[in-house]
Amino acid sequence: MNMPRWPGFEGPLIVQPASQRSEDYPRDHAATIRIADDAPLGVRHWRTWTSQGATPAMKFIVGDLPEIIETEVEGEPLPVAVTPPVTINGRIFPREDVDVWTFPARAGQAFTISLAALSLGSQLQARLIVQDAAGHPLQEALATQRTDPMLQFTAPRDGTYGVRIDDVNANGLQSYVYRLTITDRPVVTRTFPLGGQRGQSVKLALAGQALPARELEIKLPATGSGAVSVPLVFNGKFATTTVLELDELPELVYAEGSAPFAVPAVLNGRILKPGGTNVWRFSAKKGETLEFSLASARLGSPLTPVVSVVDDSGKTIVSGEAAPGELTDLTLNFRAPADGEFLERISERFASRGGADFAYRLRVAPPNPTPDFQLTLANDTLTVIRETADSEPAPGKPKRGGKQQPGKLKVNVVTRGGFKGDIDLAVEGLPSQVTVSGTKIAAGRTTADLSFSAEHGAKIGAAHLTVRGTATLNGEVVTRTASLPAPRGEAAIDSVLLALALSTPFKTTSEFLMNIVPRGSKYRRPYGIERGGYEGPLVAKLADRQGRHLQGVTAPPVEISPGDDRFEFEVTFPPGMELSRTSRSQVMLLGTIRDHDGSEHVVSYSQNEQNDQVITITQAGLLELELDLTSVRVVPGAAVKIPFHLRRDKSLAAEAVRVELTLPAHVQGVRAEPVTVIGGTGLGGLEVFFSASPGPFNMPIRVFATTLDLRQPHTAEAFIEFVRPAMARTARAQE
Numbered sequence: 001m002n003m004p005r006w007p008g009f010e011g012p013l014i015v016q017p018a019s020q021r022s023e024d025y026p027r028d029h030a031a032t033i034r035i036a037d038d039a040p041l042g043v044r045h046w047r048t049w050t051s052q053g054a055t056p057a058m059k060f061i062v063g064d065l066p067e068i069i070e071t072e073v074e075g076e077p078l079p080v081a082v083t084p085p086v087t088i089n090g091r092i093f094p095r096e097d098v099d100v101w102t103f104p105a106r107a108g109q110a111f112t113i114s115l116a117a118l119s120l121g122s123q124l125q126a127r128l129i130v131q132d133a134a135g136h137p138l139q140e141a142l143a144t145q146r147t148d149p150m151l152q153f154t155a156p157r158d159g160t161y162g163v164r165i166d167d168v169n170a171n172g173l174q175s176y177v178y179r180l181t182i183t184d185r186p187v188v189t190r191t192f193p194l195g196g197q198r199g200q201s202v203k204l205a206l207a208g209q210a211l212p213a214r215e216l217e218i219k220l221p222a223t224g225s226g227a228v229s230v231p232l233v234f235n236g237k238f239a240t241t242t243v244l245e246l247d248e249l250p251e252l253v254y255a256e257g258s259a260p261f262a263v264p265a266v267l268n269g270r271i272l273k274p275g276g277t278n279v280w281r282f283s284a285k286k287g288e289t290l291e292f293s294l295a296s297a298r299l300g301s302p303l304t305p306v307v308s309v310v311d312d313s314g315k316t317i318v319s320g321e322a323a324p325g326e327l328t329d330l331t332l333n334f335r336a337p338a339d340g341e342f343l344e345r346i347s348e349r350f351a352s353r354g355g356a357d358f359a360y361r362l363r364v365a366p367p368n369p370t371p372d373f374q375l376t377l378a379n380d381t382l383t384v385i386r387e388t389a390d391s392e393p394a395p396g397k398p399k400r401g402g403k404q405q406p407g408k409l410k411v412n413v414v415t416r417g418g419f420k421g422d423i424d425l426a427v428e429g430l431p432s433q434v435t436v437s438g439t440k441i442a443a444g445r446t447t448a449d450l451s452f453s454a455e456h457g458a459k460i461g462a463a464h465l466t467v468r469g470t471a472t473l474n475g476e477v478v479t480r481t482a483s484l485p486a487p488r489g490e491a492a493i494d495s496v497l498l499a500l501a502l503s504t505p506f507k508t509t510s511e512f513l514m515n516i517v518p519r520g521s522k523y524r525r526p527y528g529i530e531r532g533g534y535e536g537p538l539v540a541k542l543a544d545r546q547g548r549h550l551q552g553v554t555a556p557p558v559e560i561s562p563g564d565d566r567f568e569f570e571v572t573f574p575p576g577m578e579l580s581r582t583s584r585s586q587v588m589l590l591g592t593i594r595d596h597d598g599s600e601h602v603v604s605y606s607q608n609e610q611n612d613q614v615i616t617i618t619q620a621g622l623l624e625l626e627l628d629l630t631s632v633r634v635v636p637g638a639a640v641k642i643p644f645h646l647r648r649d650k651s652l653a654a655e656a657v658r659v660e661l662t663l664p665a666h667v668q669g670v671r672a673e674p675v676t677v678i679g680g681t682g683l684g685g686l687e688v689f690f691s692a693s694p695g696p697f698n699m700p701i702r703v704f705a706t707t708l709d710l711r712q713p714h715t716a717e718a719f720i721e722f723v724r725p726a727m728a729r730t731a732r733a734q735e
Helices: 726-734
Strands: 042-046 058-062 067-069 086-091 099-105 110-116 126-131 137-142 150-154 159-167 177-183 187-192 195-197 201-209 215-219 226-234 237-247 251-253 258-260 265-270 277-284 289-295 305-311 316-321 330-335 340-348 359-365 372-377 381-385 407-416 423-428 434-437 447-454 461-473 476-481 496-501 507-509 514-518 522-530 538-542 558-560 566-572 582-594 600-606 613-619 623-627 631-633 639-648 657-662 668-672 675-677 683-695 701-707 715-723
Touching (some): 086 099, 099 177, 110 126, 110 187, 110 201, 137 150, 159 177, 187 237, 195 201, 195 251, 195 265, 201 237, 215 226, 265 277, 289 305, 305 330, 316 330, 340 359, 372 461, 372 476, 381 447, 407 461, 423 447, 507 582, 623 701, 623 715, 639 657, 639 701, 657 668, 657 683
Parallel strands (some): 067 086, 195 237, 258 277, 381 496, 631 715
Antiparallel strands (some): 042 058, 099 159, 110 150, 126 137, 126 159, 187 201, 201 215, 226 237, 277 340, 305 316, 305 340, 372 407, 423 461, 434 447, 461 476, 461 496, 507 522, 522 566, 538 558, 538 582, 623 639, 639 683, 657 701
């Protein structure tokens, strides 16, 4: 089901230079997802496609708490009461939006307040603020470039508290979604160590909220590798889960001093205080080679590690450090220069940092001598444009026999143990009349670009592909499946969504045009159409992707009859647009193509070239509206009159003007009959009536004026604040 382009509001006026940047105007769509009662908790992936392409996988979270969905309201934030434990699905939209969620708490009651946004693929870089009933901030947490904010809050007294959410850069859009969880249930915020030996028991030191104990011994799974989700059970009762890393090597936990270990092993430690260093001691024979691989950021630790190996005289044999924000493991290759003992030193790159969160896992072992390889995908979706028939040349291009550029899918190769053989790739799930080439990765190559082509007879639609690679390792033929790397604790995506797509035969044509247009007016721009063999009806709309911010420009869809090769596109410039600004609005064409199998497909065309744009320079409007009052006191059950002045350009002197109050959908209990001011007159007044319980008044209310010339109306606007008496506001806040 299609939803409106905007949920009824535009947001703040964006001015130069920010308004000169490109802007997306995505359209909301609604869908229903059914979740089974026994569905495992955690991340699921979803993808969608149209007749012109596919979207990359996005995340959907299956949770175990009550969930609510935000009802978005224009203006200053209106606090919404919720009852923990709860998960709230919201979004910061439009720009500068702020959401406030309130909850009751008892003195001493502890809550974990966590927000998921970046981890879901959202653009939101969130700021969380816990505030008291008066709006005073108590605690704050900010997103970093790679982590979402989370904080633990203990109520200082009985009362109502709020969680305030906004974007640290004051941005916002439909894609700035979040999941906010407020809970007083058990939550694990930290475990140490970060993993253990497969099939063995490990004693975990736990930090978090409402935990029955701070230590827990658990048995790790006997199978699996990498990160696994492990249940935490206290006295036979499930409390929560945590993610741990599994390995087959013996495990050690650091003790103060120079802790000895025997190779091979996995070493677990923490930099507990700023400037601290962990020192491990080991022995090696001359010429012995070892691989040191330290994981920290990949496992959720804030540690930016510095690692070095020194001999007994203090001479550094090998060293390395991670870059801030780097998620990959830090790996060092060590070759013993002589028999003896060596020290492995681990510290935090920034001497001012340290603490119980600064944990690591250091794997020390001889390099794996067994040749092997792994395949990773650069993307999990692929769009392939189907070849056109000879009679359907691509728009604006000479006939080329219907050939299209092949779709490309990059496959990366990670080798170990000195593997240098050829790898033969195979793609499973290819639809009929779709072919792939470039399926051999020669020895020594680290990437391959698979090229996909679809013949004209291929059916438009989607298919799930699996890419596998086969090679010979030590005389044995082995096969590996390519996958998209996944964050810790999440399943990798091992399929590619292939969308077979149609090219668009039609396009707009035009010469370069630019005009000076008053704001608060309409402008019609002529266009031609190059149909490319398509003779059906078309619709012209504002494009979803614009070369510049629109500043509130709107346009109704234009229906174009079959065969017509010209149309006029009418845009409306709001009265509040920035003066002397070059406005560039982009148009798109949509048409429905009936394919050879009888199926119908909507395709679109848009192009961000200046010849295709509606280009205008904004000048002052021909109609102005001024209110005698900037604010009025709200008296429930009473009325108030708002006097106004109209100023018309001489070209509009004889025009009648309608003046009306335009209320946002959430403001109730207010009405005002429109007033028509005849030509030659500039004075008037709106009589506004308030019900017994009007409001809420969280934003200025627009008074809108428009001439009655339906063919070429001109508009103006002004704003007024409706102010409730302080006593009434206080009473409402306490309700």
